[in-house]
Amino acid sequence: MRKTVVMGFIGTVLDYAGRGSQRWEKWRPTVGLCQQPDLLVHRLELLHDSRSRGLFERIRNDVATISPGTEVVSVEVNLQNPWDFEEVYGALHDYAHGYAVDTENEDYLVHITTGTHVAQICWFLLAESRYLPARLLQTSPPKKREGEDVAGSYTLIDLDLSRYDKIATRFAQERDESVSFLKSGIATRNARFNRMIEQIERVAVRSKAPMLFCGPTGAGKSFLARRVYEMRRSRHQLAGRFVEVNCATLRGDSAMSALFGHVKGAFTGAQTERAGLLRSADGGLLFLDEIGELGLDEQAMLLKAIEEKRFFPLGGDREVESDFQLIAGTVRDLRQWVAEGRFREDLYARINLWTYTLPGLAERPEDIEPNLEFELARYAREQGEQVRFNVEARRAYLKFATSADARWSGNFRELSASVTRLATLAEAGRISVAEVEEETTRLRQGWQDTSTSELDTLLGEAVDQLDLFDKLQLESVLRVCRHANSLSEAGRRLFGASRLEKASSNDADRLRKYLARFGLDWRQIQSAHT
Structure with a gap:
């Protein structure tokens, strides 16, 4: 069974109840926690200064009377100012740092009822950060009822907030x-x-x-x-x-x-x-x-x-x-x-x-439909006019917008502009198939002019014979070539991984052969960029 270890300050006010037998009639938090019937304290580590040595001895003797199995340990800590946060935290941090923690065999509790408010805050910070792997222990005086046990009560506070359903929720x-x-x-x-x-x-x-x-x-x-x-x-x-x-x-x-x-x-x-x-x-x-x-x-x-x-x-x-x-x-x-x-x-x-x-719109085709509603709602707020798609028009626009032909090179700004044009041209607040066909033609033309102009320049009409896969791959290769100073440099960037698997590599030759498949060469590509 794991042993229970409690650490805390001696309460120079609360724990002092005189030297006579009347002290047993008063609630003393440190003594009281050892009187709890369902809390067996195996070791009690009490922090105090040199002026409280006498009080420590009295508490240790009293604990021995009521709980003989509890070992009471003196930890002398002399603070110049117990209300100085920096000094108190430093002292408790040093104490925790030097403590031989054995979580497999011992369960640690920190008694926060005694000590200054500054000390209580410092205990909390050390426990909450798990620098000191302990739960907080709070004791309370007995309610003033005749015949009430002076031991009082206690509460355990586990700072793992995920254990508390309401807080976690x-x-x-x-x-x-x-x-x-x-x-x-x-x-x-x-x-x-x-x-x-x-x-x-x-x-x-x-x-x-x-x-x-x-x-x-x-x-x-x-x-x-x-x-x-x-x-x-x-x-x-x-x-x-x-x-x-x-x-x-x-x-x-x-x-x-x-x-x-x-x-x-x-x-x-x-x-x-x-x-x-x-x-x-x-x-x-x-x-x-x-x-x-x-x-x-x-x-x-x-x-x-x-x-x-x-x-x-x-x-x-x-x-x-x-x-x-x-x-x-x-x-x-x-x-x-x-x-x-x-x-x-x-x-x-x-x-x-x-x-x-952040992924572009072409990488998130499933987001085009919800963004249509968002853009129409924004148009309504800005223009004070509700505009909607006809069923057929909406279906036609989404089919085009989510197809492989839709480049969306301007991403969400381009989609916003497209919806704004459709809403502006709509008659009686309804976007028809005619407006959608006109808009998709406009978008196709814009993408052809901007995205494929380099391929058009290099390949002419032959670009129409390429699959979309080859177009996209070739455009990526051309972008690398555009930023490279030589055919060899471009080859090293393009074949940086696969070249390591070859006994001898000729990156320039591999790139030259790839370009030749489309009737291109390095000089031709460089001329197109000047």
Whole structure:
């Protein structure tokens, strides 16, 4: 059977009841817990200072009288100020750190009735963090009834809140509400995206660390960043503003000035001081969209601002402070950009703690239908007019929108624009098959002009003879070629895994043969990019 070990302070007021026999008529919490009929204390560790040695001896003798099997241990702790939180926590932390815990054979309880309120709080923190693997023990005096036993009563408090059904239910409800809040406006039936949203919610509530949202333009990075801000603000975890910056619009000195501010006279035209966007986000959330577009100098200053919460304004010699949470967004492959020297490795490591890739609309065809309703509802709010699909029109639009021919290169922004056009052209609030056919033709033309223009240029009419599989694969290969300096470099990137299995590899020759299947060569591809 596991032994029960109780640790706690001697109560210099509550445990002192004089030296005479009258002390047995009074409730003493430390003695009383050893008088409980259903609580057998095997070892009682009492913390006290040197001035309470006499009181400790009296308690030990009294416990020996009522509970001979209880070992009472003296732990002398001399505190200069028992109300000083730092000193008390430090002393109890040292005590817990040096304690020979044996959870297989002993069950630990911390008596929180005695000691100052500061000591009780410190006990709680050590137990709640599981630094001290113990439950809390609270004793209470007897109710004032004639003939009542002076032992009083006790309560055990297990800080594993999952054991408490009502609390666990409430936590689950709050978690669901948070996820619901975060997903507000994100109509999704995609299981993977749902799991991603749930994890983002957990991270956002528990951590101020930077987050990185990757994904194509229009996938919802900005929207999700704002929802994270609104959720944290609703929980009083942020008090400042939401500041959004599109880094692609920042260049040169104007980028430095916009982000970090400048002092008066920092450059020609700087007639007044400027605070900068990082200072504007103090206490709030800073969303740096397209962070990959920042120059290397701005990246270096941003890293310092993230790590130290301090930075120099442009032209200034005195640091300013700003404590903000950062969410970054990018459409780029930042790992590739690090390899190419276009993005700082140390900054990438700093913002890559929580990275989430938001899937584009083409990867979530099951979400097109619920988003139709969302976009129609938004149109109704903004225009004050209800518009609906006819049954046949809705069926035709969904069939096209979820087909392999639907590129949705602009993602949700493009879907929103498409629904807006349909709603605007609808007669009498009804979208007909005619409007759907006109809209799908418009979308097809737009995707052909933007997505297949490179293949059209290279292959001409032969592109129509390719399967969709070959088109998509070839487009991916061409993207790699476009960013490579040579045929060999492109081959190494494309065959980086399979080349390791070959005794001798000629990546350039493999790529040359693949391109030749479509009548293409390296020089032809490079000419198309110049």
